[in-house]
Amino acid sequence: MNRARLVYIALLLLMLAVPAGSLYYKLYVVQLPLQSLIPDVSYKVETLFEVDGYGNNINIATFLPKNDSRQRIFDEQNSGGVFNLEIVSEGLNRVARWQADNVNGHQYLSYTYHVSARHVRYDLLPELTIPESYPAGLDVYLEAEEGIQVHDPLIENVLYQRLGLPRNSELKVLPTLQAIHNYLQHKLENRNFSGFTDAITALKLGEASCNGKSRAFVALARKLNMPARLVGGLVLTTGNKRTSHQWVEVFISGHWVPFDTINNHFAELPENYIALYYGDEVLFKHSGNINFSYVFSTYKRLIPRNEVGEALGDSLFNSVNIYAVFEKVGISQNLLKILLMIPLGALVTVVFRNVIGLETFGTFLPALIAAAARETGLLWGLVGFLSIVLAAAWVRRGLDWLQLLHSPKMAIMLTVVVIIMLAMTVTGVNYGLFDLAHVSLFPIAILAITAERFALTEIEQGSQKVWSMTVMTMVVISAAYVVMDSLFLQSLIMALPEMLLVVIALNLWLGKWVGLRLMEFIRFRKLIFGREAQQP
Amino acid sequence: MNWLKKIMYWRKMSQQVLSINQRNLEFIYRYNPRKFYKTADDKRLTKQLLAAQGVPVPPSYFVIESFHQTQQVGQMLTDLDDFVIKPAQGSGGGGIVVITRRDEHGWYSPSGTLWTVLDIQRHVADIVFGTHSFDLGDFAIFEQRLRPAPLLHKLSPWGLADLRVIVLEHKPVMAMCRLPTRASGGRANLHQGAVGVGINLKTGRSTHAIHAGMPIILHPDHGENLIGLELPDWKECLRIAQRCGEILPLKYLGVDLAITDEGPKVLEVNARPGLAIQLANDCGLRPALFDVVNA
Incomplete structure (x- = not known):
């Protein structure tokens, strides 16, 4: 056995032993709970508005979520188009106001934020009674409002007749709220309409949507001297929707405790609820006659748990807590995740090239495009990749005719790629395809080189060859995307970044793998399968 | 089984x-x-190494190494009726031109395409600039056409x-x-x-x-x-x-x-x-x- 072979084996073992050791250390010495290694679910929420302008001034306002003990908001991004954004505090709420003068034509604007929220559940003590009085400042949560008719006789009627609560005796918090919650949950039909329903109408009709039920809840609670408020927000599920949601919070022993009588959450709120505003507000306010429409797009994302850093505490790993380091310099965790996943994308490319035998443009182009496509989505990523490469290769053909030297020609190609990207971004924004607009995150130089390779391959090996390579490249981009987008692998790599050494180990192994590629079995099929076995 | x-x-x-x-x-x-x-x-280097040891290679007439030498191509071709032009570092047969005969207008490839002195100079300039060898400066070898x-x-x-x-x-x-x-x-x-x-x-x-x-x-x-x-x-x-x-x-x-x-x-x-x-x-x-x- 020669020295290179020994070093190879030693390196391979090292790349496997170090992650194994650090995994052992984390789990058994630091006693990091396995649970904390599994990343938090977070959501990327994009609110997309569309309006039509006829030379008028347009104002649009909505509420943006705030950080609190339950929900964490990060990586906010305004794509305002022609609109100027101003964010102000109004009472408890954070209001975004977009404004533009003399607006013409169909306009888009979008606001994106990431949110990670905790599931909360309150255990209410059974012996807790409703207090006589509250600290100053809570009075407002006991008063009647336009849609919350606390003093209507029907409210009293519901409480004492239908719910059968005892009059003139000290009420306990838990059974009282249970009675109200169960009544609204089970005796009022859920209706899925979007109009305004006040408390009295909801109770009279015996059916309501979330806002009617919530107003009824608040009115009933306030009547019994329990401070209560409406909460407006979103229930996050992957996909597009227009519906927002309302639930209520009741002030109990110093806490605002949530209740949702549409989805039957009693004193608890799931992690996919995000609060946008407090009080009886309208989610969107906008100038008239602008053909206003909106949609919420939600994507599930993963982020590391903050507990990981805390749990590792003073251990050896805290100094290399990359999440904390990234957080300090304000680099988004999304970028960190992309960085961590690129080696996996490269591994996928290696497998496709060396084990399956697909010919792709560039060794790492597929991984890099797949990484960039996380922002555009796979479909728009492929569309963007193909259009940029084709357009640049077409331009190159013209440059070829002019007979330019290599370096200046490549510089022109690079510029052309930049121009095409900007054009796609502008087109994307103009037509509301904000995903497509993210093609500007694509690796520019690599695309220019790919266009050059595309053109050269077409000249040297024909258009059939170049198209088969393009299709194979797109297949590998898709495969790299699927792997890099896998929640399981993301959790694994993000919780245990030392797994990257295992990726190196796999590449070391593949680097010495001399077997036939899958495509070679096809190429040499006559040599392998073409002959009948001779009988011994 | x-x-x-x-x-x-x-x-x-x-x-x-x-x-x-x-x-x-x-x-x-x-x-x-x-x-x-x-x-x-580098085909020129290969040929030099092999010829020095007596291995038969197609004889070279001359090699054009730089752009200013392309001016002399016409003069150097005076006595040649057939020859082959090759980029020293070309691959896959790219840039190779075969000339089989000549008349008063110029030279002809086997397919009958006419190559004037200017055409040949231009092709040689392309080779020297590296068009057929990934932009590494290259040499154009004029050698005997093999039968x-x-x-x-x-x-x-x-x-x-x-x-x-x-x-x-x-x-x-x-x-x-x-x-x-x-x-x-x-x-x-x-x-x-x-x-x-x-x-x-x-x-x-x-x-x-x-x-x-x-x-x-x-x-x-x-x-x-x-x-x-x-x-x-x-x-x-x-x-x-x-x-x-x-x-x-x-x-x-x-x-x-x-x-x-x-x-x-x-x-x-x-x-x-x-x-x-x-x-x-x-x-x-x-x-x-x-x-x-x-x-």
Whole structure:
């Protein structure tokens, strides 16, 4: 056995032993709970508005979520188009106001934020009674409002007749709220309409949507001297929707405790609820006659748990807590995740090239495009990749005719790629395809080189060859995307970044793998399968 | 357990085929140190090294090394009626121009295209600027046009047929003849449509032939039989291939020879010879290679 072979084996073992050791250390010495290694679910929420302008001034306002003990908001991004954004505090709420003068034509604007929220559940003590009085400042949560008719006789009627609560005796918090919650949950039909329903109408009709039920809840609670408020927000599920949601919070022993009588959450709120505003507000306010429409797009994302850093505490790993380091310099965790996943994308490319035998443009182009496509989505990523490469290769053909030297020609190609990207971004924004607009995150130089390779391959090996390579490249981009987008692998790599050494180990192994590629079995099929076995 | 027997047999057969991965790892990387690649990639250097040791190569008339020399091309061609222009570092036959005759207007390629002095100067300038060799400055070699031996001229009247011999540690391990076709445009590359003919190393006779990846018996253009033909000067071809392996510092080589009416001459050598030769011979390379490795 020669020295290179020994070093190879030693390196391979090292790349496997170090992650194994650090995994052992984390789990058994630091006693990091396995649970904390599994990343938090977070959501990327994009609110997309569309309006039509006829030379008028347009104002649009909505509420943006705030950080609190339950929900964490990060990586906010305004794509305002022609609109100027101003964010102000109004009472408890954070209001975004977009404004533009003399607006013409169909306009888009979008606001994106990431949110990670905790599931909360309150255990209410059974012996807790409703207090006589509250600290100053809570009075407002006991008063009647336009849609919350606390003093209507029907409210009293519901409480004492239908719910059968005892009059003139000290009420306990838990059974009282249970009675109200169960009544609204089970005796009022859920209706899925979007109009305004006040408390009295909801109770009279015996059916309501979330806002009617919530107003009824608040009115009933306030009547019994329990401070209560409406909460407006979103229930996050992957996909597009227009519906927002309302639930209520009741002030109990110093806490605002949530209740949702549409989805039957009693004193608890799931992690996919995000609060946008407090009080009886309208989610969107906008100038008239602008053909206003909106949609919420939600994507599930993963982020590391903050507990990981805390749990590792003073251990050896805290100094290399990359999440904390990234957080300090304000680099988004999304970028960190992309960085961590690129080696996996490269591994996928290696497998496709060396084990399956697909010919792709560039060794790492597929991984890099797949990484960039996380922002555009796979479909728009492929569309963007193909259009940029084709357009640049077409331009190159013209440059070829002019007979330019290599370096200046490549510089022109690079510029052309930049121009095409900007054009796609502008087109994307103009037509509301904000995903497509993210093609500007694509690796520019690599695309220019790919266009050059595309053109050269077409000249040297024909258009059939170049198209088969393009299709194979797109297949590998898709495969790299699927792997890099896998929640399981993301959790694994993000919780245990030392797994990257295992990726190196796999590449070391593949680097010495001399077997036939899958495509070679096809190429040499006559040599392998073409002959009948001779009988011994 | 018939299927198991079958799979084991396929496994055995697949172990005879040399894969790209194995060629790169165990032959190119091991036998061809990168610093010696230039002795194969630069045809002028290859020719100098081989000619110095008495290996026959096509004689060069002159070499154009820089742009300002292109002005002298017309003058240097005064006495030449036929010749070949090659980029020293071209690959896949790119940039090669063959001239077969001349009249008062200029020179003509086999297809009848007219090349004026200006056309030739422009082509040479392209070569010197690296158009055919990835923008590395290059030289244009003007060399004698080779006349193929009668058998090979009969088989491929549209372009120069060549003989590819794979040499490991100066031992020939496999050979094939590559015949340009009308579809390949005179080029002897299998993936451009040339015919590959497997040659038995001991006898110099053709054993098998492929075109576009499929086995054939008759030439696709003119219907000549391709199997059982005996190549002229076979012993000399093998001796020259072996000499290339001895002289050059590259120990895993594809030696490309032209069998001319004056005997075999080395056209170029390749430090990364392809794997299609296995298809042309209907036989995997591994047994022959490992016979040499284990010898």
